[in-house]
Amino acid sequence: MALFERSEEIFDNENVLHDDYQPQSLEERDSEIEQFTGYLQPVINGAQPRNIFLYGKTGVGKTAATKYLLHHLEEDSEQYDDVTITTVYLNCEDLTSSYRVAVALVNKLRDPEEQISRTGYPLNAVYEMLWDKLDELGGTILIVLDEVDYIGDDDSILYQLPRARSNGKIENSRVGIIGISNDFKYREKLDPRVEDTLCERELHFPPYDATDLQNILSKRANHAFKGDVLDGDVVPLCAAFAAQDKGSARQALDLLLEAGDLARRESDPVVTENHVRDAKQLLEKQRIEESMKELTSHGHLTLLAVVASTVADPEAPLQKQTIYEQYQDLAKATDRDVLGGRAFHNHLAELSMLGILDRAKRNEGRAGGIYYEYEVDVPLEAALSTLENLHMSDELDLDSLRQNAQENGLL
Template identity: 40%
Template sequence: MNDPFEGMTNQLFEDKHVLEEDYAPETILEREDEINAYRNALKDVLFGRNPSNIFIYGKTGVGKTAVTRYMMKALQKQVDSRDETDDLYVLFHNCNNDSAYGTLRAFINTLRDDSEPNFPKKGLSTGDALEAFYTTLDERGGTFLLVLDEIDHLAKVNSLLYELPRARSNGNLTHARIGVIGISNNYRFRDSLSPKVKGTLMEKELSFSPYDANELRTILMHRAEKAFVDDAYTQSAISLCAAKAAQDTGSARQALDLLSTGGDLAEDRNDEVVTDDHIHSAETRVQRGRVRNKIRDQTPHAQLILEAVARLESSDETPVRSKSIQSTYERVAAHWGTDPLSSLRSVQDHLSELEMLGFLSRTERNDGRAGGAYYEYELAMDADAVFTAREEIAAEQEP
């Protein structure tokens, strides 16, 4: 058999990585106001003061993490150029499906030399991890900014956010300073924190709004010039990507996915230019991928609860109350070999978050004295898309 890859050439793309999620642009476009607010929140670091705690909110794909990485790089460069400024260490960690202990362990291991053993995965408490973390910080000294991406997915987040900002005032740190930067898609995350944590944090909040079509078009034009060879796309295709993403989520990530997928389809068809037709065809493929990624970002139990509602939806049993969802969820968990959450309240908390994130719609009912007030839930997306996403995620997790 002939080599199936023989003769393949890179037809349209000059540098496809420019359109991918992990690409770090040298210039951040259409976020001037957010960058100015960020700069003001970080300025104390330049003068040896305690850094502010900063919480950043916004939907997926609106530049929260990209701007944060850009600002940390710029701040590090400025600190390195000033002799009078304390050393700066920026530690990033994605909190999705992680615990306070796991997060501290990751930070400790990042700071330890290669010759030192890793902090153990188990056998110690969160208090032990905090003590080891403080020791590591004080041995180095300087200012440490702890960037906690998807902080709303962190288990036992209250314990961490209560302890870290008080470390210096409680005498746990002498030579080091800590600032926490939390990034979240959940605008109501702060409401879930305990009152004592809210009083301790005294954080500065930055909110990232969705991009509009003009802003997305500016971003896409800048990226397309680097991503494609000359004359490989139409201006109309760029505008269409921007318009579709703006109407749906206001996400630059979605707009870039549309353009990248449109380029793939054009290459598959041996076309020389990405046109509107390619973008229209790319939309279905991108939507499927977005559903899968959104579901993957949820905790394992949230995924199982969503699948339970999807099963009820496909059986025409929705809208449905949380108690019925709990029963179906327990069967779904058993099917996947997972121990279910034991309390109805835990299931209800997940349902509320899934509704807030747009996976579910919720209607309040009131049966008066006979039944009182309660919520009913139904799926806010196609059930088959949920089933397909869950099967793909489960397949990826197989050993």
Template identity: 35%
Template structure:
């Protein structure tokens, strides 16, 4: 970069910094921020506190399973209650620790036990030890003194589906091995049915108490956004209709407060980049489109190659078909053709049908089972996302790049 370009870049940043911004503190609109007060969650806060207060008496609280869809305040509630619990324990000189583990990142029995052992200053390698040895390290370190340890396993359903319930079995029985310390387990799940995957003994001991977090409705979401907006935005920078619109859109998405907050934040960012001094409804609608497009892009980008080939088959058929609904056979025939073009393994039609169902669950396609009478049943398939932008994301994958010039063909698909 030459000096002129460097100076020009400096000027760009100086000009941007000199602009009158809309935000006062945009960080309060991110899901990582936990406010001092959580609107419409006092019932759940009280329920958790009534169980965990035992720890302040040096007793082991009951194990808890907490259920609720994404964005219903589960993690924020546990973080808030845990902080208050730890503060009070320190004032009362009670030995109590809260160990918070995100099971999406720390997702195996070994990693969880190693993480817990390291919390008690035990050196455990990333891999290499027998799991029993890691468990013993944690147990022995924990039992050095009288204390209560509350282990919170966030997204516990991901852990169970990926790694089974061995870790839960071991942790739920650990109190019988301890002489001084006591352990309580709290599992946070987005999936109400995840306990179907558990051994009955684990299910019984882990689910001593259950707390449900219902979705927020539009009015409750408005209260949450009103609370955050006062901290996030400068005065008089929001049109009155902005928060109700963000809340209404998020209420349609299962009452997800995270989505409501994201929508309000992105609306403000779009307004700011447009050099507008006030966030308006049009910014909210543009933000909604952008967030959805970003979500689709990320989902499509991270699909396995075979799923991408199935989706690209649907994209091609969608572009070349104005006459009738696509079905599984149509997609499979085009899929086989594409596999041959890039020398990829060809899956069975049954497996491709499963992949179509997975795309349906992700919201990328809409696949409806229909009866064809004596010809059996099939799926009628339609794209739920813009074809051209989906095509571009798929072709960013080097393995599919050679398919770029494939034409929208419908009458060629029956091979």
């Protein structure tokens, strides 16, 4: 008997729900697409392209809209003999300096046999190679720098590229940059000269609400699933969960895919609301586990201290001192050096930044000053089961913690 057999009950084409699938149409983004199209219009007119900056939280369609419009722009430009467009897409996640971006651009533009190595050249030499290649290509060259904030402070490329023509580095081509970021503070951090050029035109993508997400999901679900395998409340529930959280289409699609996958794994003929709820728990647990990998054992103990303090007194608002006392006991119980207050505070801040804890600022009036209250911002079950899977759980009695949590109605 074969170990693997093709299963055909649930999905028609599950790839449609994957992140890298490029949808044929974009739902609920009419006004953004209209504005974006207007910004790209000079390209078709054979004029100097605008530099465009797109921003908005993760999963709200910035990349999808860019790829969708550039595809149409290239296609529609074919009717004009005097317009040639080259588009280059770069995700800057691993490109944390101008040097790296410049090398990546040279290599994207050059043929495979002419690639350059990622080290060993002076920056100016790489820039020269880049100008030569851009000039050789001619026409309009649109460069998408996704996650542009990863480039960091060493961002001379963002100054050089848009000015390459006016500074006489290139003659035959017109270069336009499309920068994309989900870091709202990025703009403020830019050198004013870079900001002026990079953000010549800007476009904000707001989070989706539940109705938007329902429409996006329904369209995809039609292609992804076999007819009649989705219970009526599955798509609305995925949309509602994602809207409550971040308003991200990616999150909603992930949830729908995972729910379908669960139904398939359990050999159920229909995807139901329960699959969605189980999928949500599973994804949350995976997300916490992923984030926890970045933490040290003191970070793990800090989370455990918050969980233990919550279980001990579920109603009490948690301040740093209470959690710190729990943490000290836990660190001693596992034979670790106890961190000082400041270092401990940094762990609380990091857990908040990762979205595992919620940190609320409180103001005690004139005398008391400002302080923070903390609570676990993910399902307690997900936090606890993640902690139970860590090595150090052998050194601690997490069974009784789980039992107490159950007795207090927290699980």
